[in-house]
Amino acid sequence: MTDQNRIDRRFAKLRGEGRKALVTYIVAGDGGLQNTVPLMHKLVASGADVIELGVPFSDPMAEGPVIQRGHERALAGGASLRKCLALVDEFRQNDKDTPVILMGYANPIQRMGEQVFAEAAAEAGVDGALTVDLPAEEAGALNSFMAERNLRNIFLLTPTTTEERIGEITTLASGFVYYVSLKGVTGAGHLDLESVRDNLEHIRQFTDLPLCVGFGIKDGSSARSVSANGDGAVVGSVLVSAVGDAVDASAAEERVGEIVSEMRQALDQ
Amino acid sequence: MSKPGAIDFSTFPDASGHFGPYGGRFVSETLISALDELQAMYMSLKDDPDFVAAFDHDLAHYVGRPSPLYLAERLTEQAGGARIWLKREDLNHTGAHKVNNTVGQALLAKQSGKTRVIAETGAGQHGVATATVAARLGLSCTVYMGAADVKRQSPNVYRMKLLGAEVVPVESGSKTLKDAMNEAMRDWVTNVDNTFYIIGTVAGPHPYPQLVRDFNSIIGREARRQSLERFGQLPDALVACVGGGSNAIGLFHPFLNDTQVKMFGVEAGGKGLASGKHAAPLNDGIPGVLHGNRTYLMEDDDGQIIETHSVSAGLDYPGVGPEHAWLKDIGRVEYVTADDDEALDAFRRLTRTEGILPALESSHAVAYALKLAGSMSPEQNIVVNLSGRGDKDIFTVAAIDGIEV
Ligand SMILES: Cc1ncc(COP(=O)(O)O)c(C=O)c1O
Numbered sequence: 001m002t003d004q005n006r007i008d009r010r011f012a013k014l015r016g017e018g019r020k021a022l023v024t025y026i027v028a029g030d031g032g033l034q035n036t037v038p039l040m041h042k043l044v045a046s047g048a049d050v051i052e053l054g055v056p057f058s059d060p061m062a063e064g065p066v067i068q069r070g071h072e073r074a075l076a077g078g079a080s081l082r083k084c085l086a087l088v089d090e091f092r093q094n095d096k097d098t099p100v101i102l103m104g105y106a107n108p109i110q111r112m113g114e115q116v117f118a119e120a121a122a123e124a125g126v127d128g129a130l131t132v133d134l135p136a137e138e139a140g141a142l143n144s145f146m147a148e149r150n151l152r153n154i155f156l157l158t159p160t161t162t163e164e165r166i167g168e169i170t171t172l173a174s175g176f177v178y179y180v181s182l183k184g185v186t187g188a189g190h191l192d193l194e195s196v197r198d199n200l201e202h203i204r205q206f207t208d209l210p211l212c213v214g215f216g217i218k219d220g221s222s223a224r225s226v227s228a229n230g231d232g233a234v235v236g237s238v239l240v241s242a243v244g245d246a247v248d249a250s251a252a253e254e255r256v257g258e259i260v261s262e263m264r265q266a267l268d269q
Numbered sequence: 270m271s272k273p274g275a276i277d278f279s280t281f282p283d284a285s286g287h288f289g290p291y292g293g294r295f296v297s298e299t300l301i302s303a304l305d306e307l308q309a310m311y312m313s314l315k316d317d318p319d320f321v322a323a324f325d326h327d328l329a330h331y332v333g334r335p336s337p338l339y340l341a342e343r344l345t346e347q348a349g350g351a352r353i354w355l356k357r358e359d360l361n362h363t364g365a366h367k368v369n370n371t372v373g374q375a376l377l378a379k380q381s382g383k384t385r386v387i388a389e390t391g392a393g394q395h396g397v398a399t400a401t402v403a404a405r406l407g408l409s410c411t412v413y414m415g416a417a418d419v420k421r422q423s424p425n426v427y428r429m430k431l432l433g434a435e436v437v438p439v440e441s442g443s444k445t446l447k448d449a450m451n452e453a454m455r456d457w458v459t460n461v462d463n464t465f466y467i468i469g470t471v472a473g474p475h476p477y478p479q480l481v482r483d484f485n486s487i488i489g490r491e492a493r494r495q496s497l498e499r500f501g502q503l504p505d506a507l508v509a510c511v512g513g514g515s516n517a518i519g520l521f522h523p524f525l526n527d528t529q530v531k532m533f534g535v536e537a538g539g540k541g542l543a544s545g546k547h548a549a550p551l552n553d554g555i556p557g558v559l560h561g562n563r564t565y566l567m568e569d570d571d572g573q574i575i576e577t578h579s580v581s582a583g584l585d586y587p588g589v590g591p592e593h594a595w596l597k598d599i600g601r602v603e604y605v606t607a608d609d610d611e612a613l614d615a616f617r618r619l620t621r622t623e624g625i626l627p628a629l630e631s632s633h634a635v636a637y638a639l640k641l642a643g644s645m646s647p648e649q650n651i652v653v654n655l656s657g658r659g660d661k662d663i664f665t666v667a668a669i670d671g672i673e674v
Contacts, residue, residue, distance in 0.1 A: 059448075
């Protein structure tokens with residue numbers, strides 16, 4: 001492995017302190033492009049460890065209605081992959097430590113070119129990418145361009161991933177592994193804690209990478225329960241919904257700050 | 270037969286679902302195991318004599334195959350060149366080629382033991398064909414349809430409901446076929462344990478482009494045999510409209526190794542290629558990734574999928590099956606366009622000269638065939654895939670004519 005990057009350092013630090021990671025997802029440009037960077041700083045100030053910045057896409061197939069609308073709002077406000085990279089660059093002027101991951105779909109990256117993307121992402125201060133519709137079989141090229149730039153490749157494991165694939169995917173994965181807690185789209189509500197626990201224990205046998213759990217996490221207590229057997233929790237839909245419902249940018253920041261602080265406290269209990 | 274060194278088209282896709290650089294599987298991890306299962310089941314059944322016999326039985330006795338190969342004499346006379354033969358998929362049960370595929374996938378669904386089927390639909394023909402086989406097998410059925418299409422294809426919406434299906438209007442994005450497909454994928458991810466997704470065209474993740482093609486290839490196998498019977502040789506040219514590309518590949522595939530047979534796929538030119546308001550990714554798109562496969566797409570500089578336009582809902586789709594993308598690149602099939610006006614002219618012309626009311630989708634193929642025939646000689650033969658009947662479109666055409674029906 002190459003040098004540590006921000007993701008590795010952050011998880012090592014949390015492990016040392018015996019704490020769980022709080023991974024927070026917002027859609028870049030949702031609520032106005034000029035308000036995204038302040039919102040990212042607010043996430044950090046309220047206790048987020050990792051920022052997952054959603055790259056808006058016209059056809060976000062894995063998202064539930066809440067995040068779909070976030071993508072639509074962001075696109076209507078002029079967001080694009082290039083602008084997401086510019087936002088991260090701006091964020092880095094005042095935050096050199098918090099890991100930022102781009103979460104999105106394959107086509108905008110393909111359009112930019114995988115190598116160009118990896119270089120531009122590294123340049124902007126991005127630390128890794130999770131491309132929802134790029135399963136292990138199709139991820140080879142992007143993965144190696146990312147690795148050349150010391151960027152991490154985050155992969156999803158799900159309740160339907162077979163034993164054989166868990167082995168294959170965890171060999172390709174770096175940074176951390178994102179365990180999808182349920183069969184469904186983002187924001188769904190049928191979390192099965194027992195199956196999450198069993199699956200995390202099973203995945204542990206394959207990898208030493210940190211395991212973060214996402215989908216269906218709504219508040220401090222669900223964050224705390226799902227991460228009991230993992231290394232962190234990912235929260236998205238409740239934050240995107242807060243941004244969507246807010247009357248203006250400062251109301252959005254305030255509400256997002258409250259939600260994240262509550263989760264931070266629950267995780268640190 | 271194919272010469273040494275020539276491509277043997279029957280060997281594609283490869284084991285991972287690629288046609289050259291196109292196809293593959295671009296879906297979220299949750300669906301991979303369901304696709305693996307489907308692929309394993311399909312590979313074990315596709316040459317199984319009992320499965321093949323069951324499929325052939327349903328095609329003969331439920332769908333009403335073989336469909337005729339009809340010589341359109343007056344149309345030929347008007348075009349003033351090659352003879353125009355119509356492969357009459359409009360005469361199938363439910364009125365389009367779509368049922369060839371749903372009958373096949375219904376057999377797979379039954380075999381899988383799943384109790385619920387879902388589908389996406391544009392014109393509503395695939396939704397009707399899915400609701401039909403679901404009714405016949407007693408499976409519960411949900412069909413996703415863009416809200417804009419629900420409006421312009423209302424007769425089919427009601428047909429689906431009569432057949433017992435739930436029709437869900439999709440309000441996101443452009444409210445057309447692509448958004449219906451997104452929503453169907455989301456349903457499938459959520460209900461993958463009990464749900465079989467019947468995709469309606471040769472798009473989607475592997476193995477769908479392959480199995481939908483194979484089920485529709487009955488069109489080309491029959492047309493090949495019928496051509497030899499009726500005019501003693503293979504056709505000089507094949508013409509079919511291309512939305513996702515299932516009726517076209519169904520006609521073309523059994524002829525791909527016959528290199529002397531020319532093939533034309535007709536995309537929706539909408540208001541003209543220059544206007545940007547069309548649905549012709551093979552003519553004016555670039556390769557990208559959508560709905561589980563790599564193919565030509567209509568997209569902007571940022572890789573966002575853009576809205577398409579066509580008078581026919583069934584062609585109003587920004588992507589196209591990956592096999593067509595590959596056939597374009599290697600030059601085996603020529604992809605052309607017919608615009609809205611040309612399609613409407615052909616719709617009226619075929620209705621008045623032959624007493625056959627074609628679907629607006631199929632009218633695009635007829636429009637191009639009329640031009641092509643004029644440039645060929647009277648002893649040559651063109652086979653046009655008349656993929657569906659036009660009853661569903663009379664409200665659209667009436668509205669264009671300013672008439673209330
Ligand atoms: C009659 C008819 N023809 C053609 C199409 C286009 O689909 P494909 O390109 O998959 O044949 C449709 C789709 O709804 C249709 O109803």
